[in-house]
Amino acid sequence: MMKKKILPVFVSAVMVMTTVLVNGGTAEAATDKFTDTGGHWGEAIINEAAGLGIVGGYPEGYFLPDNLMKREEFYKLISNVLTTVPDTANTVISFKDVDPIEWYVPTIKTAVEAGITSGYQDGTFGIGQMISRQEAAKVVASVIPASDLDTTKTAQSAKDAAEIGDWALPYVNLMFQKGYMQGDTEGNFRPTMALTRAEAATLLLNVKKKESVIAGPGKSTTATTTSPAVAIGDAGCQKVHSVSEGAFTFGTGTRNDPYQINTEAQLNHVREHATDGSCFILTSDIKIKSDFATVVPSKTTSETNWSEGNFVPIGTKDKPFDGIFDGDGHTISGFTISGVYGPKSDTAEYVGLFGNVDASGSVEDLTLESSSIKGGVYVGGIVGYNSGEVINCVLGSSSDVSGSTNVGGIVGYTTKTLKSNVNKGKVTGSGSNVGGIVGSASLEGDAVKGCANKGNVSGKARTGGIIGYLATSSMTVNIDGCSNTGEVSSLGDYAGGIVGYADGDAYSLYIKSCYNTGTLSGEGSNGGIAGYAKGSKTKIYDCYNTGQITGKASGGIAGSNEGSIERCYNKGKVVADSEAGGIVGYQNTGEGRLSKCYNDGAITANTNVGGLAGLSKDKIYSSYNIGKVKGSSFAGGLVGLNYASIQMSYNAGEVNCSNSGGALVGGNRAGLMNCFWLKNTSDKDIGTEYVSSSRKIVMQVSEEELSGQVKVKLDNGYQLITGYLNEKAGEQVWEFLYQAVQAASDSSTTVISDGGGVVKPIELASTDSTGNTIHPSDLNSVYLYPSLINVERK
Structure with a gap:
């Protein structure tokens, strides 16, 4: 670079x-x-x-x-x-x-x-x-x-x-x-x-x-x-654009002495060196005022007609750009790119400021503003089809990108990592694989890292705030440290705040440390992080959602999940026709699980609605819900309709359901163990039990018992519920029960609680129900529920 x-x-x-x-x-x-x-x-x-x-x-x-x-x-x-x-x-x-x-x-x-x-x-x-x-x-x-x-x-x-x-x-x-x-x-x-x-x-x-x-x-x-x-x-000269019009003022095109670009003509002249490995640097902002796309080829040829716009993409399908383009923090504005080809005027492919970038090429530190990019397949604001590096680029809020398939605000399709890019513009796809940053990717290692979408993204299917479609083909793939704050919508299946469709069937696919605060809507499965987390090797962890999710099936983290979700939380409102969950809408059978997650958002659906999962066919443990759950049938504080084991979890959120509603599960066909539900959240723990339903240490508790002020009598004596929920005991429980505002010294016999009061350390199991001696003033008269995880501290 x-x-x-x-x-x-x-x-x-x-x-x-x-x-x-x-x-x-x-x-x-x-x-x-x-x-x-x-x-x-x-x-x-x-x-x-x-x-x-x-x-x-x-x-x-x-x-x-x-x-x-x-x-x-x-x-x-x-x-x-x-x-x-x-x-x-x-x-x-x-x-x-x-x-x-x-x-x-x-x-x-x-x-x-x-x-x-x-x-x-x-x-x-x-x-x-x-x-x-x-x-x-x-x-x-x-x-x-x-x-x-x-x-x-x-x-x-x-x-x-x-x-x-x-x-x-x-x-x-x-x-x-x-x-x-x-x-x-x-x-x-x-x-x-x-x-x-x-x-x-x-x-x-x-x-x-x-x-x-x-x-x-x-x-x-x-x-x-x-x-x-x-x-x-x-x-007799045919003037399209004179070669001298964009001749570079300074630079020799080497890494140490790149061609300097400070005029629109010089920018257009980059295409003359697109395949010779030259290096370029912008030395000022550039606004496209001239028309650099006036040539209209015959419809009998396969040559693309770009005359509807004012600029032709640099780098083609057959001759990709293999140089280094450094925007140096400058902005290019005012260009329109739109093309058709052939006798039927098919929409152009490989569309963007750079139509195609080779594996040895790169584009960095560049902002595009007040521009419009239109095409068919492989359409991106910066690059249409990318095999090189695209780093720290921005599509501005007054720009838009539209196409059919593999459409992205920054890149349409990539086989190389995209880092620290931001989309603020409008991205529209009439087909599938549409993303705020990139439409689709196929690579190993980090696919998208440290990228953010702030613009509105809409597609027909596989639509994501960051990436529309990502699959593992030969090696592990990651999405790391990305965020979406824009609106994402899909006319068909799979809209996700981060990724529309994540396919970890073949190799591991990790989505980590990402968040969504934008509104999601669509006609299929939608999730704050992933619309569809496919395959047992897909893993989502340390992520959260606070945006509203709406769809036929919706989840705060994933609309449909076959993999593992860990240390994630949702605080956004989730609404669906059926299969609505604070973490997942529909959890299918796989080798994964849902663990150490919590929901604090309101969850609503007609049927199969749960604080953690709407319908679950896979394991859930060490998770909890404190959000309100509402449905007409099969509504549960943890799961609406359950087919798999649930362990070490609790519900403290209100459940409102007219048919088969339960504080823990609406309809249950599997085993529950070490599960607790707060008094007054529902009339009973399970709405409808089927033949395969079973339970072990499943009980209703009070706020005092849930917060650890009163111990609960279990098979092996009086115990703190927190210990059971986390498989922890003694001092280890503190990290789950209270978030200390001041660490205790090694010699201290007290712990500083969230409310600022001083409380005695938790004792091990005893022969009576005495719990922690906590005066209400210590907690400002608010009980602390035993958080199983603390994502923000990870």
């Missing part, structure tokens, strides 16, 4: 040897008129060129040697070295972008009359555009004879010869053979890089000193070329 912030090397310093003096001679300064060239590599050359009238400076005495050369400026220098100047008395120019009162008009008339240029096909000259090195080579080649050549030299010797345009290659080759231009110290010609003022002075001084005849071929309108760059009589 390219790390900032390395001071970039000025391009002219690297390109010292790109233009050389004839016969190896040294230029002698003819004048010392410029105040900013002292110590510059081109100082003597610039002064000599100025003395010969080739170049000039600015009124303040500056030459600005490292500034880029514009087209009109370079043509002015060309006119300064012509040995034959055409008569322009009757020359008429009508370029759309030429102001008739500007200084450059005589220069352009000379260039037209000399036959050096006739403008672009769209009727413009290209005023204000920078001239690239290969363009400059072609202009110079048009005014000198092809004689006195060193045929042992060739442009093909440059390492980056493949980047030289076919239209420019003969002219660049002529410059090499004349000895006027050559590669840099690294052996690269850098054809699309803009020419600096110092380099222009060097090039034209060489021409002036060597050539006896410098003249254009005369006015012509017949020459044609497919190049959008300047050419002899270039009326």
